[in-house]
Amino acid sequence: MLCETLCHSAVSYMGGRHAAPCHLCPVQPKTILNKHKRPDHWFWTRYTAYPYLGCQHGCEFCYCREEKYYPYEDVNDFAHVIKVKENGPLLLRRALSRAPVDLIGVGDYQPAERKFELSRRMLEICHELGFPVFVLERSPLVLRDLDLLWAIGERATALVAFSIISTPDSPHHARVRQMERLAPPVEKRFEAMEQIAEAGIPVGTCMMPTLPILCDDDTNLENVVRWTADHGGRFVLVGGLTLADQQRAYFFTVLRERFPDLLSAYQARYPEGSYGPSRGRWRNVALRIRELCERYGISDRIPRPIIPGDKRVLNKRIAERLANQVYDMELNDEPGYRVWAYRKAAWAIEELEQDVGLIYRTMGLKGLESIRDVGPKLGREIKEFMTIEA
Ligand code: SF4
Structure with a gap:
């Protein structure tokens, strides 16, 4: 494969901070659209489609180095050998022409996007076919496509989140x-957030991953929420660091070589065989973020976007309420069997072919109770949710 070395443009974009040359390798994959059985309960996306493999931003903690996302021998290539899916827009058009309309995670604004504009072309296809989009970014380059995001927002829905885990006035x-x-720089991301908010597009922060010791102190948690609220953001969604297989080995090598004072603390928090943070630590951070979000008048969940023309809006609203209950129950450390009962009920309502309101109107409470994975108690709760949504 003939790869193009793009040192100079990468260096100028990064203000001279690029340490190694970057190779942009054209590839022609067979597919680009990942379809999930149902929308996830964090970002609400049913589909994802990204035009690049590898990321020039090269964050040391990035979960995309995991084998399942980056199945290559040398994990060190992740930030320096970028596979460019040249036929991405063509593949996306084909796939979306046959898919039911639902929220799609798109957009990758690493420096290569300046040259290839694949994210923009993929957004154009989403707009043309009426698909709502969710963009999660660490780069203000997304502002280049504000016109298109606004147009998608007018026709369907556009939602943007910036990955921000620390603010300039935080201790670490x-x-x-x-x-x-x-x-x-983070300041640039917040400036972009403000412009997107001013354009009327829902935007917020994904504080992911909240790095132990560096990001989970109270000052930083409050700063992230305050900066988000001050820049028009509507939410801060928090998530912990995950470590697996080759990405885990890579991250611990980085700690050993460049952050040796953090090594033993991270080894203690992430013993061999663990994947995410301990439940107790994650709950403490998430509960604090909830308190802070309430104080600053924003949400600690991403509000589920409404898709215009959706015939099962009520089902989606009920599924969102049940999923939010799942999150609340996890924060309250409720028993796993109860949490799973609500999660499965959310999935069941999500997957219903019929409108849940019609079921209730024709069959009453018995109809709700007869839905798979619902039963009498959750049936009554769903009825309450329907009253609130009415
Ligand atoms: S910007 Fe996102 S995808 Fe890119 S390296 Fe950083 S965490 Fe990974």
Whole structure:
């Protein structure tokens, strides 16, 4: 495969912070659209489609280095050998022409996007075919496509989130920046957030991953929520660091070589065989974010976008309420069997072919109770939700 070396444009975009040359390798994959059985309960996306493999932002903690996302021998290539899916827009058009309309996660605004504009072309296809979009970014380059996002928002729905885990006035910000040193400055991301909010597009922060010690102190948690609210953001969704297979090995090598004072604390928090943060630590951070979001008048969940013309809006609203209950129950450390009962009920309502309101109107409470994975108690709760939604 003939790869193109693009040192100079990458260096100028990054303000000279790029340490190694970057190779942009054209590829022609067979598919681009990942279809999920149902929307996830964090971002509400049913589909995802991204035009690049590897990321020039090269954040040291990035979960995309995991084998399942990056099935290549040398994990060190992740930030320096970028596979460019040249036929991405063509594949996306074909796939979406046959797919039911639902929220799709798209957009990748790493420096390569300046040259190839594949994210923009894929957004154009979403707009043309009436698909709502969710863009999660660490780069203000997304502003280049604000016109298109606005147009998608007018026709369907556009939702944007910035990955931000620390603010410039936080105690460990300089070290956090060393962990994401090739990504654009946080101030630029907040400026972009403000412009997107001013355009009327729902926007917020995904505080992912909240790095132990560097990001989970109270000052930083409050700063992220306050900066988000001050820049027109509507939510802060928090998530923990995950470590698996080759990405885990890579991250611990980085700690050993560049952050040796953090090594033993991370080894203690992420013993061999663990994947995410301990439930107790994650709950403490998530509960604090909830309190702070309430204080600053924003949400700690991404509000589920409404898709115009959706015939099962009520089902989606009920599924969102049940999923939010799942999140609340996890924060309250409720028993796993109860949490799973609500999660399965959310899935069941999501997958219903019929309108849940019609079921209730024709068959009453018995109709709700007879839905798979619902039963009498959740049937009554769903009826309550329907009253609130009415
Ligand atoms: S910007 Fe996102 S995808 Fe890119 S390296 Fe950082 S965390 Fe990974």
